[in-house]
Amino acid sequence: MERMxxxxxxxxxxxIGFWAVAGIVSAVIxxxxxxxxxxxxxxxx
Numbered sequence: 001m002e003r004m005x006x007x008x009x010x011x012x013x014x015x016i017g018f019w020a021v022a023g024i025v026s027a028v029i030x031x032x033x034x035x036x037x038x039x040x041x042x043x044x045x
Contacts (some may be wrong), residue, residue, distance in 0.1 A: 004012070
């Protein structure tokens with residue numbers, strides 16, 4: 001296995017980015033919240 005230098009590491013592309021993961025997680029949380037609100041609605045105080 002060959003070691004990469006700093007420039008090669010910076011130029012490497014691929015994988016899933018932070019913003020993609022954050023978008024997926026926030027969408028899941030939103031959908032769970034909507035389902036929870038439909039399943040057991042609570043009054044606002």
